Amino acid sequence: MIDRSVSPETQGARLSVTPATGRMLVLATVFICAACGLVYELELVALASYLIGDSVTQASVVLSTMVFAMGIGSLLAKRLRLRAAVGFGLVEAALALVGGTSALVLYASFAWLGGARYALVAFSLAIGVLIGAEIPLLMTLIQRVSRQDAGGAVADLFAADYVGALVGGLAFPFLLLPMLGQLTGALLTGTVNAVAGGALVLWLFRRDLTARSRWWLIAANVTVLTVLATATAQVGDFEDAARRAVYGAHVRVAVQTEVQEVVLTGSERGPLDLFLDGRLRVNGLDEHRYHQALVRPAMRGPHARVLILGGGDGLAAREVLRYGDVRSLTLVELDPGVEKLARTDPALSALNAHAYRDPRLHVVTADAFTWLRSPGQRNRAYDVVISDLPDPGITPSTKLYSEEFYGLAGRVLAPGGRIAVHAGAVGARPHTFWTVVATLRSAGLHPLPYCATGRLSGFTAGPDRASGARGAPGDWGFVLASRTRPSLGPERTAAWSPVVTKPLNLPASTLVHPRYGG
Numbered sequence: 379m380i381d382r383s384v385s386p387e388t389q390g391a392r393l394s395v396t397p398a399t400g401r402m403l404v405l406a407t408v409f410i411c412a413a414c415g416l417v418y419e420l421e422l423v424a425l426a427s428y429l430i431g432d433s434v435t436q437a438s439v440v441l442s443t444m445v446f447a448m449g450i451g452s453l454l455a456k457r458l459r460l461r462a463a464v465g466f467g468l469v470e471a472a473l474a475l476v477g478g479t480s481a482l483v484l485y486a487s488f489a490w491l492g493g494a495r496y497a498l499v500a501f502s503l504a505i506g507v508l509i510g511a512e513i514p515l516l517m518t519l520i521q522r523v524s525r526q527d528a529g530g531a532v533a534d535l536f537a538a539d540y541v542g543a544l545v546g547g548l549a550f551p552f553l554l555l556p557m558l559g560q561l562t563g564a565l566l567t568g569t570v571n572a573v574a575g576g577a578l579v580l581w582l583f584r585r586d587l588t589a590r591s592r593w594w595l596i597a598a599n600v601t602v603l604t605v606l607a608t609a610t611a612q613v614g615d616f617e618d619a620a621r622r623a624v625y626g627a628h629v630r631v632a633v634q635t636e637v638q639e640v641v642l643t644g645s646e647r648g649p650l651d652l653f654l655d656g657r658l659r660v661n662g663l664d665e666h667r668y669h670q671a672l673v674r675p676a677m678r679g680p681h682a683r684v685l686i687l688g689g690g691d692g693l694a695a696r697e698v699l700r701y702g703d704v705r706s707l708t709l710v711e712l713d714p715g716v717e718k719l720a721r722t723d724p725a726l727s728a729l730n731a732h733a734y735r736d737p738r739l740h741v742v743t744a745d746a747f748t749w750l751r752s753p754g755q756r757n758r759a760y761d762v763v764i765s766d767l768p769d770p771g772i773t774p775s776t777k778l779y780s781e782e783f784y785g786l787a788g789r790v791l792a793p794g795g796r797i798a799v800h801a802g803a804v805g806a807r808p809h810t811f812w813t814v815v816a817t818l819r820s821a822g823l824h825p826l827p828y829c830a831t832g833r834l835s836g837f838t839a840g841p842d843r844a845s846g847a848r849g850a851p852g853d854w855g856f857v858l859a860s861r862t863r864p865s866l867g868p869e870r871t872a873a874w875s876p877v878v879t880k881p882l883n884l885p886a887s888t889l890v891h892p893r894y895g896g
Contacts, residue, residue, distance in 0.1 A: 400523040400582060405538040407578045408516055411470065412542030413549065414571040415509045418477035419444060420550045421564050422505070425481055426498050428560075428639070428655050429488045431772070436498070443499060444506035451510025458511070462518035463583040464591045469515065470575025471598040473508040476501065478568015478606050481560050482616065489623040513539070519583070559634050561617060565610045572602045625653060631723060635715030642723060650725050652691060654716070657769070660691055662729060664833055668800075668854050671830035673697035673764060675858050675866045676798035680761040684708070685790065687746040687778075689766035690716035692730030698764070699736050708760075710742045710749050717741060747777050750786035759792035765799040770810050779814055784821035788861070796860045797823065804829045804855040804877055811855040811877075823859040827877040828866055830854050 395403070419440065426436035458465030480501045488494040513535060520531050554563035576599040580592065587595070609616075621629045621641065631642035644650040649662030673694055682705045684698050690711035698707050711717050720726050721734045733739060742749060746767065749755065765787065768775040777783060779799075787797055801814035804827075811827070818825040831853045855877065858864045866876060 394585070395582070397524045401520060401534075403578060403582055404516065404520045404523055405534060407574050408512075408535055408538040409542035409545070410574040411473075411512055411571060412539040413546030414477065414567050414574075415473070415505075415512075416543045416546035417550050417554065417567045418473075418480065418505050418509075418564070420547065421477075421481050421560060421567075422484075422498065422502060424550075424555070425484050425560060426494070429484065429494045430498070431657075433772075440498065440502050443502035444509070447503045447506025448510030451507035451512075452514055454507065455511035455514040458515060459518050461591075462515045462522070463579050463586055464595065466512070466515040466519060467575060467579035467595045468598060469508055469511050470579075471572055471595070471602045473505065473512075474568040474572035474575070475602045475605060476504050476508065477571065478565050478602075479609060480505065481564040482609060482613070485561065485620055486616075489620040523582075556634070556636050561613050562610060565606050565613065569603065569606050569610075572599055572606070575599075624656070625651070630725070631719065633715060633719075635713050637713040637715065640713075640715055640719060642719065642726060644725060650729055652726065654768070657772070659768075660693065660729075665693055665729075667830050667832050669693045669697050669766075671828075671854060672766060672798055672800055672856055675828070675856075675864075676762045676764060676796045677701060678865065679796060680792070680794060682706070683760045683792070684762045684764065685760040686710070686764045686766055687750075687787070688712075688768070689764065690720060691726065692720040692733040694764055694766045695733040695736075695739055696729075696731045698762075699731075699733055699738060704738060707736075707739045708742060709739060710744055710746050712743070712745050714743050717743070747783055747786070750783070750790065755786075755790055758790050759795070760790050761792050761795050763787050763791060763795065763797040765797065767800065769800075770802045770814055779817060781817050781821050784818050784823065784859075788821055788823055791861070794860070794862070796858060796864055799857045799859065801827070801855045801857050803833075804853050806852075814855075815857055818857055818859045823861060824863045825857045825859045826864045826866065827855065827857050828875060829856065829877050 422440045422444075423433075423437045426440055427433035430436055455465070455469075458469075484494045484497050484501065487497040516535055517528075517531060520535065521528070524531075550563070554567070557563075558566060576595065579587070580595055580599075584592070617632075618629075621632055625641055625643050628645040628648060629641060629643050631640070633640050638655045639653075641653040642650070643653070644662065650660065651658060651662065652660035674697065677698070681698075681701060682703065684704055684707045686694050686698065686707065686709045688711065689695060689709060690713055695707060695709055698704055717734075720730055727734070734741070765778075767778045770776075770779045779801075784797075784799075791797060797818075799814060799818065802810045804811045815825045815827050833852055833854060858866065
């Protein structure tokens with residue numbers, strides 16, 4: 379006999395399947411929801427790094443906030459255990475809506491409001507609270523299905539949860555991000571989340587729901603799925619409008635490669651801009667100052683065999699290939715999407731003087747660090763090595779400015795060879811600049827720091843980029859290094875000059891980048 383004094387939600391579930399089948403359906407839902415939850419977390423981390431920068435800080439903020447919020451969600455879920463099925467259905471509908479639209483709202487906040495920090499924290503809190511509420515409710519449901527002891531139920535739930543997290547963590551970088559992009563990937567994840575949570579409650583536990591509860595759940599899930607479907611249908615127009623707000627009206631190319639988002643802007647009369655993950659990599663107004671200062675000092679002396687690490691835009695290669703006595707040029711680029719754009723886009727290929735058509739140029743698609751470590755490079759010797767890599771202030775680039783990396787680069791230098799390194803802005807980030815100098819010295823090379831002025835461009839795209847409100851650095855910093863003492867040559871007074879003044883609070887002994895992985 380059913381105890382009428384207790385809510386039907388707290389009694390044994392009246393199922394149309396066997397308890398074993400019901401248990402497997404609950405665990406399958408745990409698996410799906412865990413995968414979706416981890417995708418939301420990774421989506422927030424990826425977007426925060428892309429929109430705000432400093433990936434370590436943003437990952438710490440997102441993950442620590444979400445873990446804290448999960449604890450709050452677990453406590454709040456105690457109030458829903460008496461009506462666990464309805465509570466779980468509503469929690470999953472809310473999580474699907476908040477998590478699925480999080481990328482869209484964050485990108486809109488950055489594009490039109492000029493920042494996404496507050497929205498990032500708000501979404502981290504909201505998603506964390508909802509994820510934290512899942513396990514207590516699922517614990518109640520699985521015990522109602524199979525009358526399993528608490529210890530066994532906890533073990534089963536956490537096993538399904540952890541395996542689902544593994545699948546979600548692998549699906550995000552290898553499937554969702556490259557195939558669908560950040561916005562569509564998040565919306566699809568929300569759809570899967572809503573369908574899984576709603577189906578479990580509305581089908582498996584349908585006999586335990588009151589008519590009112592059933593209609594509330596149906597209305598909530600239909601509303602969420604309608605919002606997600608509408609957003610998915612409009613995501614292309616939204617991305618176009620957001621990119622125009624961020625990058626200006628003349629977005630020519632916008633592609634998500636396997637490595638990064640690549641955006642090319644510029645009108646027929648205006649300068650060409652190349653953005654990689656939101657950071658301005660090439661500006662047509664002043665790129666010649668940068669690439670000439672990077673390449674020309676290193677080309678004083680033998681330069682028959684040249685190696686460029688990075689530089690997939692072809693602009694450093696353009697400067698090298700202007701020397702007729704260069705016999706071979708090897709360019710190691712991680713992102714084949716950038717290389718393809720530099721080959722095929724009319725404006726960018728014109729800017730790099732069609733460097734990729736030159737038979738002296740040989741392109742290797744690989745990570746520069748891994749490529750230098752490969753056994754096949756030990757017997758190679760280059761007269762000049764050009765390091766045209768992402769800014770040293772970007773956390774993922776740390777290994778490319780480490781002592782080990784410069785040791786590997788020095789190993790492929792021919793006797794009397796030179797290496798030129800882009801080391802960031804001297805005036806804006808002196809600590810970073812002098813760290814690169816000291817790290818080259820610790821790798822057994824003689825560094826000569828120098829800089830080029832006349833800089834017009836900044837690093838990050840944004841709605842106020844054109845006005846210069848973000849404060850573009852006024853110089854580029856470089857280091858020329860070799861096993862003997864290098865020289866800048868006669869052009870230094872007109873185009874670039876040595877940097878000899880080191881801030882007193884930055885002793886060389888504290889500036890060496892740690893060995894990668896050490």
